[in-house]
Amino acid sequence: MSAHAVGDQPGYVAGRTLDDWNAAYAKVEAYFQALRVGNRLLLGQLVSRVLDRAMDRAQSEPATAPMELAAEEMERVVTDWFAAILEVPPDESDPLLTTRGRMALLLADMPDRWQDQFLKPAPWPAEFVTAMRESFLRAGPEFQISRMDPRPIDLGPMTTLTAWGRIGWLRMLVAWVAFAVLLVIVFSMTR
């Protein structure tokens, strides 16, 4: 990173303020931490590597904010590395490459076992490569799609009852008869 400071005014690196680079640093660091790269030495190295690339671009892209540059470089570094280790062409043909890569990191247990290999250029330990390439997540076994259709239940006498329920006038009639029965009960009980 120091190479970029040559020729900069005090308080500036690669033509941008230290505060701008500080914010960019924090963002990249947060992402690697979210990937559970916990080793401080490795974390610092990874962030520096990304920021170096961002600073290279900063000279020629004065309109782009350092954080934006850093985020783009971070994405590029990670995607290229996923493509390399998973042996996938690093183009736009696989929109799920990063998802697959992150999943492979998790399944290969990168945070606990292989932090030092993350973003490192080839060659990698064979065990790590195998773990990355052969890891895939399946939520369930192969589908064996089959039909399951409801069979009608013959409700017997209830069929008639439920059919009656659809008739508006009959419902009203039932309500009036019920009211009349209620009157009879009240009359009878008060005698």
Place this chain on the structure above:
Amino acid sequence: MSAAPDISAQAKEPEGAASSDTVRRRASHRPRAPRRRSAQVFLFFSIAIGLTGIGSLLFADLLWRSGWSSSRAVLLILFAILFLLASIGCVHGIYGFFLLRSGRERQMRQFGDFRHRSLDGANTALVFTIFNEDVRRVLAGLRAVHQSLAATGELERFDFFIISDSNEPDKWIEEEQRWFALARDLGALGRIHYRRRLVSEGKKSGNVRDFLRAWGRRYRYFIVLDADSTMSGSTIVDLVRIMETNPSVGLVQTAPRLVNARSAFGRAQQFANRLYGPIFTAGLNYWSREAGNYWGHNAIIRVEPFMNFCDLPQLPGRKPFGGQILSHDFVEAALLRRELWEVWLAPELGGSYEEGPPGIIENAQRDRRWCQGNLQHFLVLFSRGLHGNSRIHLLFGILGYLAGPLWLAFLVVSTWILWYRENTGLSEIVVGAFTPMINLSQTQHALLIFGLVMTVLFLPKVLSLVDLALDPPRRRAFGGIATAAAGAVVETVFSALHAPLQMLFHTKFVAATLAGTSVHWTAQRRGGDGTSWGAALRQHAGQTGLGLAWGALTWWLDPKSFWWFTPVLAGMVLSIPLSVITSRESVGQALRRAGLFLTPEETSPVPELDDLERQMAAPDTLHTLGTGAHRGLRQALVDPYANAIHVTMLEEKKANPQEAASFATLGVGSEGAHRLGSRLLVKGPEALTGDERLLVLSDPQLMLSLHREIWTRSPAELWTGWNLAPAKPGA
């Protein structure tokens, strides 16, 4: 059951190959229940009818002595119905007692010699159905079952499925996270599976049906477990062995034991379940036999007939009776039996557990859910082709909820008679009893009926204690006979106070169901120490007021009659403190220290339950981005691993035609969904409705692109809450 098992045919049959006709034909080879069985069932219920006849005759005579009236006729009818229900319970207890005394192992004889049966080819799915549950508890239970099965050496025969209908984003993401962590931790990513439906149709039965459509044909059996279920590995293996040994059996229901209660209410229910449950289930098993019932979980089911016959149709008419069959389990058992598949209860199998509600209010909330479903069975009750026993199961389910309003009606009519007598100013002329055999005063006559009712109600409890006293190992497991008897006395007092509240709750639920309205529940604020006074006041104020008013009225009408009402009114008047105090864990634990309500699972360690308890007591190691609102959405969008798991699982759904169609139904990939995503990025989760948040979470491409945007956009273009703090374990 008694026929020789057709093992070879079953072993050779390709999975899912048989047509429904074949299935039915094969099952129909089983001989029908012998005529002797019908006579036994007739005798069983005739005893209850006989008891009801005696009680009703005495009651009719008592009413006759003070002058007959139409209101007394109504009262007599109500008494007869209620007494019949109590008598049926009593006969279950009496039969159960003698059956258990004649040997508990007898209960299992109908399954033949299954213990050494091989499980070759008997692929079985363990299906955990969940809906916005405590995810950690569910997964801890699953882990306990997994480990217990592993200890049997038969783990490779089983696959585990968590099938979720959760519609809270936080729960959805937490389920994915915890499932992944558990499966990876156990090295069981290809054995423990997780699936959440994008569109939930048909509630729990629809959830199970969709599971069967996607994977059912891979398995010969499936075992349904609820979110709070736990089963021992040996019990699960035994269930599969029973099915393998008995090819005419379509379903075996275990009798889940209530466990893990901490509150006083929960422990009282648990104690009652463990002490009285065995004789009731033995009695139930006696008359239901191969036409048993299904209680929705902790049961093994043969996939093929279930898929052929148990996809439930919509009932005709409108709600509350029409539409989807809510309490599906009873009906599924009835349909299996209709097609001549046997449905058995295995009460002595053991190793099957569930948890109960911790307080009176939670218990009522659960009843509210079940009430409509059980009343709906009225439509199915007279369906053609059902086995008579299946109709009895359905009828008991209905009466379980109608008993409340019937009892209330009995009390109202009694009060009415009192009021009428006082209001008319007519003096009561007491005449002699109709039979010279009963030469009793009116009070003695009333006390005789009261004694008969109490005997019918409490005899099963006494028989349970006698059974316990005669069984030394079980007696010790309950902490000794004195401790158990003391617990039974306290439990009886509590249940006497609780019963009137159940009556009022059930009356309200039945009325609300018939009116097609919902019952309002205030949100529970449950901490470590149960129902708050405020919540209890809101839920029970009406019951307390009714108890006080009713008490004042009866006292004003006739102080002598008032005392007959006090057992019922006491529960109503004391409902608020009763609800609060019994919901408290501190009270439950104090009772435990005092030796009350001890159960075998509390006095002797059960490996699966110990494992579960250990897991729940251990620190939570799940990586989360905090505990605030929308934590699930934040996790899935910000955390690179949570996002990867979520997107991968959504992508996988595209291979299932059912789920693929759901993407379109929801509007996944639409312009509208993208607009929602943009709004979410800039304004945060609160700018979206619940359904909109679910839509965003259901869109794999959108989730992927939002994750990228959050990590690459300038903070000035993002909602401030998308903070990029690293994940913390157990935060």
